Amino acid sequence: MQIKPILAALRRHKSGTILIALQIALTLAIVCNALFIIEQRVSRLSRTTGMDETNVIAIANRYVGPGTSFTPTVKTDLAAIRNLAGVEDAYATNSYPLRNGGWSMGVRLKPDAKKEITSTTLYFIDDHALKTLGVKLIEGRNFNAGEVISLDPRNSTSLPQVIITKALAQKLFEDGKALGKTIYLSQEGKPSTVIGVVEKLQVPWVGTWAGKFDQNAAMLPAILDSNYQNFVVRTRPGQQEAMLKALPKTLYATSRMRVIPEETGIRTFEQVRARAYETDRGMAILMGIVCAVLLAITAAGIVGLSSFWVGQRRKQIGVRRALGATKNDILSYFMTENFLIALGGVIVGSLLAVGMNQWLFTRFEMERLSLTYVAVGVVALLALGQAAVLAPALRASRVSPVEATRTV
């Protein structure tokens, strides 16, 4: 391949060369990081909760009035909900996966240990919860109705029995065998014995800060004696629409002294999920649009400048053709020229991409860019350059040798 003459020619078109290379470099830097952001967000929002999410409805309920104990009211409400024909099961809790608000607590294996081993979320549930959530119990047993107590949330949160997730069991015990062992859920707290292990259950938060313990959940058998309760309801198949209407009616019929917020009071779990990952999905879409438009504009820029160059060099092309160069020679000349420029661009661009990621890393605690993304970006941009230059290069190869004799 005749690289030397190409380099010599490029030296006479410094500004155009630099402009294309610069554009490719900047595009690479942004596209790499945007793709990386997309991948992170998408992998975050495609996590599963461990629940069977279809046919689940979540209700946010706040009792009104200066009541001293709310537990009896909660029990009455639960009985009314479970009595509905379209309801399979239901329970009351402080929080559930993806709710974006709940309790986190450090877990210890010794009560006097200064440092906690890991963090976990606390779900206060009853014996109906596992069935309602559709969570799979893989070891031990469920709570029984007699173990479920009424608990003042301002008091100690430790209870004698606890069910934990497999992920938490594996973090706490090297062999992952937690059944029958004792854990401590607060520094001065009482011991809790692990009576069951479930396969998987996600924490309420989806943010980065909870990423390190997003599968660590500890379930305790209690109804929190608080005026704020979440009811989680599993409806019978095909009954969801009807139950969305029937549930508030039933609750208000039991007692009017409550507030169920209009917009967020009663939601299907699909709505809960959509709301939880709204920002992640939006960010991924935004970055996707940015990538697409950016690549289109860069391609268009290459087409524009290359066409200009072809137009400028018609006479030289004619001379080369007259001297015996084939159409293919001309075509490959422009393709190679573009490849060389793009190569310069992607080398600078790779450095820029890593630099930009470094900035995002220090500023926003984003993860390190994996070099696969840079490699993919490099290949994509080189291919884009070749594709963009193809049309002008073909036009150049069609320049007839007669051009050499013209004066323009």
Place this chain on the structure above:
Amino acid sequence: MFAYYLQLGLRSLRRNPMLTALMVMAIGFGVAASMTTYSVFRATSRNPIPQKSDVLYMVQVDNWGPENTEKGEPPDALTYIDAVALGRAKQAHRQTAIYPIGPSVIPDDPSRLPMRQGAYAVGADFFPMFEAPFLQGGPWTTEDDDKHASVIVIDRKLNDKLFNGGQSVGKQVNLDGRLFRVAGVIDEWNPQPRFFDVVNTGGFDDPPGLYIPYSRAVDLQLPTNGNNNCAKDPGEGWDNYIRSECIWNGFWVELPSKADAVAYKRYLEGYAAEQQRAGRFSWAPNVRLRNVMEWLDVQHVVPPESQISLAVSLGFLVICLVNTVGLLLAKFMRRAPEIGVRRALGASRRTIYAQFLIEAGTVGLAGGLLGLILTGVGVLGVGLVFPKDIARLATLDPTLILLTLVVAVAASLIAAFYPTWRAAQVQPAWQLKSN
């Protein structure tokens, strides 16, 4: 001459519609992306109370010590003990403790359902400090604070719902079965970011509907509706809770001059030292006094999504500009013979500059108009990426419209600078000869 060059420019743009469209689109997309993300950034980084932001300070006192804090930064809230001690000391011009509560209003009309309200427990100074706009009545008095009085300030919306917007000062409001006398009604008031409660709202939330005295709220054992953090188990019951080292209170002071701020900081250090001597803290005084903008900055009110997307779209704009430079260069240099003729006929370099910059300016203006439309679409789409409390703050107001056009034209002129310079360098003799 300007009109003539404009005409020339338009004609030249028409001669090459593909290239022109490409430039207009590049500028349009670049500007629209930047302006849309800027509208969010502007909304989240703005000063919520510009006239007083440098005399209002948030107080932090480290009651947890180096073991439970990170990088020496004191916790972002106070204990009840500290909030009350600082409130009693009255060392500032004005001061208020604050925490969010979640009461339900029970309407007198039994056919209506109870309503839940965003609400705060605050001191009497809260209202003049933060310039809450009163429609009727006024704030309660500091005597009401001291007497733990059952008084309430409601906002216009709640007044509309409960009293049909009529005079309500002196009337009663039923909160969870307890009666409060209305001291005043404020207009709809929702400074964003909500600097006085960033910790619990992240800065953006629906307007609070009512306010009651802090002292009364604590009497009623109303728990915080926001974050409560305990380094240790507080023990059982409300009395143990408020005597514990659990943090859940905000504390704000108004200090009219820099000297006041220095004096107050010294007072805080003295207070912490006193606690250390009393054996409550086993570490040296570690206090902070931050004004509104410093506090918003420390609390990272601007969401990372906003900053990242702004940075990415500014990079996008730069790429569009580089692209435009290349296309303009191609376009202008193609007309080298024409330039040569004009120069030979006596046109100065300056007139060449004028002609080509005006042409580029037209492209910029067209790009700006396209950018404006796209920004409009973008602002509507902000809700797809950002929470609704933030999305509704991003609006296409006159400032943003003007900014969009100015940025588009300025960007295209900057992009045109190098190609125009090249055009002006065209040697008339050489062009004429080769023809």
